[in-house]
Amino acid sequence: MNIPTVDCFAPDASDQLRKACIEVGFFYLKNHGISKTLIDAVYTEMHHFFQQPLTEKNKVLANENMRGYTPMNEETLDPAVQTQGDTKEGYYICREAQSDELHLPLHGTNVFPDPTKYPTFKATTTKYFDQMNSLGFHVAQLFAKAAGSPGTFDHPGMFDRPMAALRLLHYNDHVSDVDNGVFGAGAHSDYGLLTLLSTDDTPGLEIYHNESWIQVPPRSDCFIVNIGDLGGRQLFGDNTLNFVERWTNGLFKSTRHRVVNRVGRERYSIPFFYEPNFTCVVKCLPSCISPESPAKYPPITSGEHLLSKYRETHDSYKA
Ligand SMILES: O=C(O)CCC(=O)C(=O)O
Numbered sequence: 268m269n270i271p272t273v274d275c276f277a278p279d280a281s282d283q284l285r286k287a288c289i290e291v292g293f294f295y296l297k298n299h300g301i302s303k304t305l306i307d308a309v310y311t312e313m314h315h316f317f318q319q320p321l322t323e324k325n326k327v328l329a330n331e332n333m334r335g336y337t338p339m340n341e342e343t344l345d346p347a348v349q350t351q352g353d354t355k356e357g358y359y360i361c362r363e364a365q366s367d368e369l370h371l372p373l374h375g376t377n378v379f380p381d382p383t384k385y386p387t388f389k390a391t392t393t394k395y396f397d398q399m400n401s402l403g404f405h406v407a408q409l410f411a412k413a414a415g416s417p418g419t420f421d422h423p424g425m426f427d428r429p430m431a432a433l434r435l436l437h438y439n440d441h442v443s444d445v446d447n448g449v450f451g452a453g454a455h456s457d458y459g460l461l462t463l464l465s466t467d468d469t470p471g472l473e474i475y476h477n478e479s480w481i482q483v484p485p486r487s488d489c490f491i492v493n494i495g496d497l498g499g500r501q502l503f504g505d506n507t508l509n510f511v512e513r514w515t516n517g518l519f520k521s522t523r524h525r526v527v528n529r530v531g532r533e534r535y536s537i538p539f540f541y542e543p544n545f546t547c548v549v550k551c552l553p554s555c556i557s558p559e560s561p562a563k564y565p566p567i568t569s570g571e572h573l574l575s576k577y578r579e580t581h582d583s584y585k586a
C-alpha cells in the first residue's frame with residue numbers, strides 16, 4: 268500500500284486531499300513552502316536541548332497549560348495496552364494566548380529554555396510555529412472544501428484563534444516490544460483536526476490500515492499529514508470509546524498510528540497539531556448530512572474534547 272501524496276497548492280489539491288482522507292486518513296504533503304533550512308534549524312535546537320542533563324530540562328517542565336518539557340515515559344498514548352510510558356520525551360510550544368483568553372484552560376504563555384544557554388531556541392521555534400500555523404490554516408481550508416463546505420472555516424470563531432501546538436519529540440534508542448506493550452508511542456488517533464508531521468530519516472511511524480500495521484517511510488521533502496478525531500472517523504476494531512466523528516459525519520478517516528522502534532536508533536520528529544478555537548463548536552458540516560445520513564454525534568466544543576484527551580494520556584495533566 269502506498270501512502271498518497273497531496274500537492275499542497277495545486278489547483279486540485281482539495282480533490283487529492285478528499286481522496287486521501289476517505290481512503291487512508293494519512294498523506295504526504297509536498298510543495299508546502301516551508302524551507303529545509305528552517306526545518307533543519309529546528310532539529311538543531313532540539314538536538315541541543317534534549318542532550319542536556321535531566322536537571323536542566325526539568326527547569327522548563329510543562330506547566331498546566333501544556334507548554335514546556337515532558338520527560339521520557341510521561342505520556343502513555345495507549346493506556347489499555349502499554350506496560351510503560353512512551354519511550355520519548357517532548358517539548359510543547361503553543362500559540363501565545365491573548366490577554367482575554369488567559370482564563371481558558373490550556374491558554375497561557377510559552378516557556379523557553381534559558382536564553383544564555385540556548386540563544387536561538389525561541390526565535391527559531393517561534394518562526395517555525397508561525398509558518399506552520401499559516402500552513403495549517405491552508406490545509407484546514409482544503410479540508411473544508413474537500414468535505415463540500417468551502418469557506419466554512421474562514422468564519423469568525425472557527426480558526427481565528429486556533430489551538431495550535433508544536434511538539435518537539437525525541438525518542439530514545441530503546442527497541443520497542445510490541446507483544447509486551449513497549450512502544451515509542453502507543454497506538455492512538457490524534458485528537459483534533461489535523462497534524463502536520465516532520466520526521467528525521469529514522470523510520471518508526473506505522474498506521475493501521477485494512478487491518479494491518481503499515482510502515483510510513485520518512486520523506487524529507489514532505490510533511491506527513493493526518494486527520495484527527497475531530498475531522499474524521501476513528502477506525503479501530505473495538506475501541507469504540509474513542510470513536511469520535513464530527514465534522515465529516517464519518518466520511519474521512521482518523522487513522523490510528525503508533526511509533527515502533529525496530530532499529531535501536533534515536534529518532535526525532537516534530538508534529539504540529541492544528542485545531543479550531545477552544546470555544547469553536549464542532550458539529551457536522553451541512554454538506555455531510557442528508558436525510559439518509561443524519562448527524563451521528565452531538566456537537567462538542569473543540570476545547571472540551573481536547574481536555575478530555577489530555578487527561579487520558581498525560582501523567583502531568585490533571586486539570
Ligand atoms: O513521531 C511520530 O512519528 C508520530 C508522533 C505522533 O503520532 C503524535 O505525537 O501524535
Ligand SMILES: [Fe+2]
Pocket residue numbers: 455456457462524
Ligand atoms: Fe499522533
